[in-house]
Amino acid sequence: MTIGRGTPLIDLHAHTSASDGGDDPRELVEAAAAAGVEVLAVTDHDTVAAVAEARVAGRRLGVEVLAGCELTALVGGRVVHVLLYGDGLLAPDLGEAVEVARRGRHQRNLAIGARLLELTGVGYEEAAAIAGGSALSRAHFARALVARRVVVDVAQAFDRYLSSGRPAYVPAPNVPMTDAVALAGKAGGVAVLAHPGRLGDGERDRVLAEAVEAGIDGIEVWHPQHDAELRRRLEGFVGRHGLLATGGSDYHGIHKPSVRLGSGVDGNVAVPRELLDVLLDRLANSAAT
Numbered sequence: 480m481t482i483g484r485g486t487p488l489i490d491l492h493a494h495t496s497a498s499d500g501g502d503d504p505r506e507l508v509e510a511a512a513a514a515g516v517e518v519l520a521v522t523d524h525d526t527v528a529a530v531a532e533a534r535v536a537g538r539r540l541g542v543e544v545l546a547g548c549e550l551t552a553l554v555g556g557r558v559v560h561v562l563l564y565g566d567g568l569l570a571p572d573l574g575e576a577v578e579v580a581r582r583g584r585h586q587r588n589l590a591i592g593a594r595l596l597e598l599t600g601v602g603y604e605e606a607a608a609i610a611g612g613s614a615l616s617r618a619h620f621a622r623a624l625v626a627r628r629v630v631v632d633v634a635q636a637f638d639r640y641l642s643s644g645r646p647a648y649v650p651a652p653n654v655p656m657t658d659a660v661a662l663a664g665k666a667g668g669v670a671v672l673a674h675p676g677r678l679g680d681g682e683r684d685r686v687l688a689e690a691v692e693a694g695i696d697g698i699e700v701w702h703p704q705h706d707a708e709l710r711r712r713l714e715g716f717v718g719r720h721g722l723l724a725t726g727g728s729d730y731h732g733i734h735k736p737s738v739r740l741g742s743g744v745d746g747n748v749a750v751p752r753e754l755l756d757v758l759l760d761r762l763a764n765s766a767a768t
């Protein structure tokens with residue numbers, strides 16, 4: 480039963496402090512319950528470490544927590560994000576496989592830190608101090624640059640130093656899309672291309688087609704960065720290819736303050752119950768085979 484008021488909400492994309500979210504697993508689920516979210520997928524980058532603790536809180540608060548993660552994958556010459564869903568991801572060997580990229584991220588963070596230190600005098604140590612116990616990402620380097628007044632805000636930190644093509648940019652470790660799809664298969668789960676709206680108009684169709692070629696199971700249709708027109712087009716694509724449609728807020732807590740659990744930015748995410756039912760059916764059937 481839902482705790483919040485109004486229609487029960489569904490959110491299939493959310494982060495905790497196990498990756499780059501601001502809330503620890505318990506806080507995430509408390510925020511979800513307060514927002515009226517009935518079903519929440521925990522989808523940290525490169526780890527499923529937060530799922531068990533989120534489930535404990537979920538049982539207490541009446542929020543069903545689905546196991547997931549968000550990997551960085553290469554398809555059609557583009558680095559994209561892919562959401563994996565399925566309880567099988569919690570098995571130790573698959574958890575290990577999910578974490579491969581996380582280990583690669585450490586090397587990447589050292590490389591970003593070395594470049595930034597040379598460029599600005601702000602390096603790895605300061606970003607790590609800001610991250611505290613949570614997984615270090617470019618967001619923490621950006622906040623370190625703001626704290627030391629090298630830039631005025633996080634956006635400027637990305638524009639000047641950290642975005643692709645800027646001098647401290649180092650690509651995130653990634654896996655071929657076919658590996659991400661295979662990992663989901665081993666877990667008895669599904670792989671879903673995350674937020675295709677981040678792709679440029681000129682490349683989206685090609686990347687979508689190549690993701691299908693690589694065996695992707697679904698497409699994230701609802702996302703704060705997708706407008707109604709893009710959603711319609713993605714729904715058409717999903718229908719033509721017999722794929723799953725999913726959606727979520729991509730909640731990061733205080734690190735993305737405009738994004739609300741269950742409803743995105745100004746209510747632009749509203750995942751229909753039917754999408755969840757199709758996903759749950761698919762997960763139950765995959766796990767059984």
Ligand code: AMP
Pocket residue numbers: 499524615616617618633634637638642651731734
């Ligand atoms: P990483 O996973 O290390 O590549 O870092 C990704 C993090 O940086 C995520 O939390 C993003 O939301 C954040 N990020 C990426 N690009 C930008 C940007 N242009 N402005 C603000 N935050 C960004």
Ligand code: MN
Pocket residue numbers: 494499524731
């Ligand atoms: Mn993130």
Ligand code: MN
Pocket residue numbers: 549560673674
């Ligand atoms: Mn993403």
Ligand code: MN
Pocket residue numbers: 492494549729
């Ligand atoms: Mn995400």
